[in-house]
Amino acid sequence: MTGAMNNRARLAKELEAFPVRWKPGQRMSELTSLAVGGPADVVVIEDPQCLPDVVHFFRSKGIPWRLLGGGSNLLVRDEGLRSIALQLAPERNGVLFDGPRVEISAAASLGTAVTRCAKNNLGGIAGLVGVPGTVGGALHMNAGAYGTQIGEFVKAVKVFRGSTGEIEVLKPEGIRFEYRQTSFAADDIMLSVTLELIERPYERIVERIKQCNQKRRASQPISEKSAGCIFKNPPGYSTGKMIDDLGMKGMRMGGAMISDRHANFIVNRQGATASDIFRLMDVMRERVGKSFGVELEEEVIVWRESP
Ligand SMILES: Cc1cc2nc3c(=O)[nH]c(=O)nc-3n(C[C@H](O)[C@H](O)[C@H](O)COP(=O)(O)OP(=O)(O)OC[C@H]3O[C@@H](n4cnc5c(N)ncnc54)[C@H](O)[C@@H]3O)c2cc1C
Structure with missing residues (x-):
């Protein structure tokens, strides 16, 4: 026990070299929407540029890690996690518009991104408004609702590839989006996505958002x-x-x-x-x-x- 505590204190000290927040012994029940799961050490990445170095650091120490998004599709055992749970901190300018295209950071809330797009007269993804969690989680899962799946709108994904340790921009031809399943590797970390949406008047998109919210409230x-x-x-x-x-x-x-x-x-x-x-x-x-x-x-x- 004391050995483990010493190791964690040493790890906390070493992590001071990176722009991260070290949050030891977090209850996964407080980080997941199912509200179950034992303790885990969480490392919040404040600057995604440091991701390659942080992952390299954990690899060099033989410490396993997993990527935690909004925790809305996760079930963690009562015994907790041996792996470190890495989490991306939301960025200040997480949604950038360019005509019908929008680049959204993976840590952004999906629902908030949908409404930001609506305010910029960009629709097509209104069905996803009530899907909890982050844009990164939605990409990993190819989240979908009411006839819309996020993968249909993807033009590019900026991803840290665990296999090479490099950040790459993937085109849709290089990604398979299926029903609640994608071809991303378990150690790929999505950093941002570019979606191409449909230009529509705000009022029409809001009408669709209201319909979807109503259906969801009535059935879930x-x-x-x-x-x-x-x-x-x-x-x-x-x-x-x-x-x-x-x-x-x-x-x-x-x-x-x-x-x-x-x-x-x-x-x-x-x-x-x-x-x-x-x-x-x-x-x-x-x-x-x-x-x-x-x-x-x-x-x-x-x-x-x-x-
Ligand atoms: C009330 C409720 C309603 C829901 N309705 C729907 C629905 O209609 N449709 C639907 O599809 N889902 C639905 N879900 C499930 C869930 O909201 C989605 O799967 C969501 O997209 C998960 O996102 P998250 O950020 O919470 O991911 P998490 O639960 O944190 O993680 C899910 C997976 O994604 C991976 N991941 C997360 N972020 C990244 C990243 N940046 N890079 C790489 N991998 C990452 C994780 O490692 C994990 O494997 C619902 C959940 C709830 C609680």
């Missing part, structure tokens, strides 16, 4: 702690409908419950633990498999590593 437990849909929809099936048809809405494991509003959402009702959620996911997977012959694939990203 947006005021509760969740990570959105837990499982992807298998081709030709709706996971929510299958779970609903099985009468599983409202089913509980400890403090975790299958939402009574949307059967593909697990909500943290009463101090759920990650293991409550894992147990509930197992039952959902098993019953759907048995009744529909379909294997459910996780949409939520699970950081399963042992401490």
Whole structure:
């Protein structure tokens, strides 16, 4: 224990050489929308230019790391993380307009970016307004809602490539965007994206934003702690409908419950633990498999590593 503490104190001292904030022992339950997960050491990158040096530093010490966005699609074990959770600090000028194109920093909030674009008469992504989290997380996941996926609008992505240690600008031809899945490598860190949007009057975009917000409020437990849909929809099936048809809405494991509003959402009702959620996911997977012959694939990203 004392050895580990000494190591962390030494690490904190060494990190003073970089423009980063060291936040040891953060509860992941406070950094994720599901509000579960044990402790992790967090390093906030204040200046993205230093990313190659910081990653090189961790590599040279054999310290694993992971990239934390807004934490709205993450499930972390109760034991916490052995890896460092790297997080990009939001930039002051995170949204830059150039005609129908907009460059947005990866740490920016997706919802805020959508409304900033609307104010500049740029639409097409109004459907994404209610997707929580960052632009970087949305890119990694190819976030989508109401017929819109972010990948459709991407013209360039500035990315730090863990494999080469270099920052590159990728064109859309070099990226595969699929349903809640992309070809980015696990150690790619998105720094910014250039989207090409559709020029439209502000009032029309706001009308669409209102419609999408209304639909979301009517069908999802947006005021509760969740990570959105837990499982992807298998081709030709709706996971929510299958779970609903099985009468599983409202089913509980400890403090975790299958939402009574949307059967593909697990909500943290009463101090759920990650293991409550894992147990509930197992039952959902098993019953759907048995009744529909379909294997459910996780949409939520699970950081399963042992401490
Ligand atoms: C109430 C609710 C509703 C939701 N509705 C939707 C919806 O309609 N559609 C939808 O698609 N999703 C939805 N989600 C899920 C979630 O909001 C999205 O997946 C979101 O895009 C995740 O972004 P994040 O910044 O929170 O990423 P995180 O949860 O922090 O991370 C998710 C993954 O992205 C990676 N990542 C994050 N930032 C970067 C970066 N800069 N570079 C490289 N990798 C990165 C992480 O390493 C991790 O693998 C919903 C979630 C909630 C809680």
